[in-house]
Amino acid sequence: MDPTSGADPSGSNALAAEPSAYLRQHAGNPVHWQPFGDAAFAQSRDRDVPVFLSIGYAACHWCHVMAHESFEDDVSAEYLNAHFVPVKVDREERPDVDAVYMAATQAISGEGGWPMSVFLTPDGLAFHAGTYFGPRPVAGRPSFRQVLEAVTEAWQQRRGDVEHSAAQLAAGLAHSPLNHIAGLGLPAEPPGADILTAAVRALAASEDRAAGGFGTAPKFPPSSVLEFLLRHAAAGGPAAAEARSMASRTLTAMSGSALFDQLAGGFARYSVTADWSLPHFEKMLYDNAALLRVCAHWLRLPDGSDFPRADAERVVRMTAGWLLDALRVDGGGFASSLDADTVIDGVHREGATYLWTAEQLSAGAAAAGYPDDGPRLARMMNVAGRVRAAGNSAGRDRAPDGSPLHPGSPLHPAGPLAPADRRIWERVSPELLRQRAGRVQPQRDDKVVAGWNGLAIAALADAGLLLDEPTYLQAAAAAADYLETVHWDGAVLIRVSHAAAARGIGGLLEDYAFCADGLLALYAASGNERWYVLAEKLLLAAERRFVRDGAVADSAPESEQVFNAAGRVSSADPFDNATPSGTSAFAAALLSYAGYSGSTGHRALAEGLLGWLPTVAVKAPRAAGCALATAQAMLAGPLEVAIVGPDTPARAQLLRGAALDPSPGLIIAVGSGTSGGSGIGTSVPLLSGRGSGESALAYVCRMMVCLQPVATADELRRALNP
Template sequence: MRTAMPLPGRADPQENTWPGASNTLGLEPSAYLRQHAGNPVFWRPFGDEAFAFAAERDVPVFLSIGYAACHWCHVMAHESFEDQATADYLNAHFVPVKVDREERPDVDSVYMAATQAISGEGGWPMSVFLTPVGLAFHAGTYFPPTPLPGRPSFLNVLEAVHEAWAERREAVEQNARGLASNMANAQMSAAVRLDGPPEVLDAGLLSDAVGLLARSEDMAAGGFGTAPKFPPSAVVEFLIRHAAAPSETAEAARDMAGRTLAGMARSALRDQLDGGFARYSVTADWSVPHFEKMLYDNAQLLRAYTHWIRLGGNAVFPVEEAAAVASDCADWMVSALAVEGGALASSLDADTVVDGVHHEGAAYLWTPDSLQEVLGTGDAEAVARIMNVGSAGTVSALGSPLHPGKLLTGTESRTWERVRPALLAARNKRNQPARDNKVVAGWNGLAVAALAEAGAVLERPGLVTAAESIAGYLECVHWNSGESLLTRVSHDAAPRGIGGLLEDYAFCADGFFALYAVTGKKRWYGLGESLVLAASERFVANGRLADSAGESAQVFNAQGQHAALDPFDNATPSGAAAFAGALLTYSAYSGSHDHRLMAGNILGLLPPIASRAPRVAGWLLATAQAALAGPVEAAVAGPDTPSRRELHLALLASASPGLVVAVQTADDGGSTAAAVDVPLLRHRSGGADGSAQVYLCRGMVCERPVGTVAEVEARLAAMVSGD
């Protein structure tokens, strides 16, 4: 290894005498950053101070981005960041900076784009080399401690970058400026202008997208593409909405959604014991997951399974099975992720620490012998056969995850339900994966919507109560009503000083609107409205929409000093797509023509993406499907009687794409109720005999009110059909 040379005018940095040289992550609340607080690397959090220090030293910033539940982040930390010699070289020639991508998705997004442009790959841990003003000039993902075919060692990379910085500085900086300029040009071409007339939506585009999705579908295992395979939650939402509206491709959409939901439900992606879903599978048949469990995945999947139930299922994936999957998923979210104050934590780790060593998925793996220890010989053999547990572990020597990979027969199902409690109790005695207790506003917004709707459809009011608890936490901890600002992250019920991004405002607004539709409490509608209005101001500049509001000068520099907007779905819907959906819902409640136009302008992103890559445009497609359906607006008026509750539940059980539901209530239990006006409810009244009535409308233009469930269902079906 090359010896690090002293910097001019300074003591040898390997003696750790550089002023300010220390690892400061122990002061950070982020679980991911604290995981690295004991490294000999002199990590600093992302911010102006770190970049100023790099400018003072005249060295590059080494930016490492990951998250607490990331398996390969743990691997690189152990191999390189815990190694003293590597740390010495890194400290001598760079300012090392750590970022929790879940706290700072704006940082992650811009440098992920740079990493993909530079290296052709993306993922975590992400390793990026920056100038002291934040421009990226070299990047990659995981680097091993020793060279592998086609991949240099981490130390090789450090040495090469240091040499380039020292010997070819002008060329390095020129390349960095060129990359930033290219990223700015790409942003300009994908920009959303909100100050012009929107394009007219073409229903044929959505049918064409279904056809394109069919080309990449894995009809045997469900899902799209090959390994690694991720849950396509936003795409499934589009397919369900498309299936609910009559068209030539509606049945194909239903079939694809059913195969995907069934494939995931019966696989190792879903924890067959406690119901939570893992982040992704390394195999195309979903049999070998990466075991981190994320709130955002489970919230989206819970909503997808709930909406499948509303659609009515099909023979491939019947409603009864979907209801069991949804119920288990909801229970897991509430029990495994609840934090003090009522919100939900971010994730469970992929790894379990056993005797001080990280083992991926160790808590979840079984062997024939471990099954026998719990169940005895007869049941153990049956479960090993039913759940695909062989003598050779599919994940590691520790064993295999439990997964049937198919619909169980009646006998198999009875056996499984009988032994499942014993297996779960035994597993709970093992070392458990760590939990990241960070509360992310947007992901909790996703959970509010999912739990509220699941509670209504599954007729489990406790889930609605859980959704209200989360919503109350968001209101009290994350939302500053005086300044109309949403904080992205909190720890221990204290907000972290990181501004919410467009996706946070949009996901939370959508959650509040969904909760209002279920409960009728105007408090939640008022919060959704406040977030939409705040986002419409905060993330729009010069007629253009952006994902962030300029929280970081370095990020702004890295994207060519242009506000960035990523239109593509990733693990969650894009901020733009989510905001379009929230705008559409808000305009249906409020009658706001301006916000309806704004949603239409964002949907103008759809044609070029949907015609080439519909898999990354699922939420835009789903929102477009809702817009084409109206969406239908339903106002429930009249006294709170059993018949009115039946009408309300019938609406909540409807699969009408984007259906908006408002309910007259005398008291919503919130202190701001009197100040909140829901325009959709204006001038609505019950029948002359005091009975409840439902007004079904589009664009605030309503039909004659109806008063029975049968009439509501018939009119909804006719309106979705265009009659």
């Protein structure tokens, strides 16, 4: 066939004006990319050609590789433009699109990941899919051009078979076991203590005791599982010590590894190696918010030698500092990520900003005034005598003579530093950080995602309260103000904004849940009832939007094509992925709200949302960490602390004393409360009818039974631990 027949009549790439950083990265491609939407599918129908859907995100290394190899190639682009309508999607901006077509890709190819490459009918149904396709066949994987030609031949010569298989796939997705799990069947019994204990022991069976974490490489930080283990440790019981030990081994290993940025703080997305020594260098807001909160919650447990409080506090302060320095945008929100790659002289070099040679460390030590420290620095950070290509780039980013384009290694202490090594590191690391700041830096994706900002608000609020650090609370409040001002229109939470302008994509269940949970944490830390009121509005809006007829959905239909591809069924994924499950996070936020409001209906809804958990808690606990953590809180609570009185140091001491209690079921309300007929009002039912005049008091209530109020932190501690 003539490669120009049926050519794209628009003859242009339409991504230059898109706010998404990922889409704009492809605005210069010779491919005539279109943004996802009705117009692209109408063009597909008018031209009678399939849609080629490419999904990725700004910080994705292999997305950059495929873009360079396939989308920047004029010959490939010419063929693609002639035979398809090419559509680009930022998965972080449109997770509803990503989720449906990821399920289709896994069903078709048996694999998933990004970049994702999916071929669609004009109605949006998937009929062929894969992930990365390079310019040449490799290890049984066809080249991109071979895939395009095979799909074109099938579309032109066997259209009936293509459309039939696409319809069958959509029907199969509609009837998948996942949808039956997520149907929920409200109400249902949440798991009991025996199930949670069994889940801890199932996790122990998959733990990597030597290197920390679970499973083998690639190894991801198990944030939700760690939160569950901390809560189980705090609750006591036969597996409490085992839960603490697993959490401490993982936190110690990750924070003492190359996964954690030893100079500036913050965690990389995952490790290519099982021992956390070689990270995939993208740094995501959601990972760092979740891990910051976990490490802050570790501070509530009794101090010990397994992961000492000083080490945990160092990780909290460094990670919070990195969030504020590297990801905060104008207006107070937080950007999505830093790229895995550093672009140097037009070449994407994964992790180049973060890599060091022994010679560079020696030069840094000399510049800091300690020239004799260089060799020891190299040994303690495991870079002595090594040159290593980074992350997923190993063996790819090389010059024609075979030498690495970015020689060096990440800083990997392989565990906590000995006191003498710590002293050396602390006197030299400021100079190393200064030198690193002078290098080319990875690009930042400035997209603000509502839900991920909710995670950051929760983490900063908890860390600020536990460490008595007003800067963190101020940053959390600024981000909350940004969300209310930019993302919330009074009825719908918008998922994404760019440059303080909301992008008209309705939030997912996870956005509402993460934001509501973060706002409730900020209310507890600050006593500002504005945040409680906004959290309540979001939860009630989410209930109207995502819960109907005894079932819950992750998203409201934003696209007819996506709805078609899902078999015209709305569903929810109860399992954690890169972020906690929206279903489980919604249950967690509802549980807290029920404690504040006294709403038995919302507690029952939270219980129903976890009704699926007993069937999978032991079989797949690593995928259900958020649900397990929520179930642990449900079992332990509500334990309510209402702190009332004027905003004085005495009230602050009561608040911090309550916050340091590790009970998973703890709910803290703080404010002036009400005092008889004084006219003082509150929006928080837990405070209603409680007032103290000029004195701060704390009321402790268990299972709706309240003790006499107490006035000191010591009395409160005894009341919480009778």
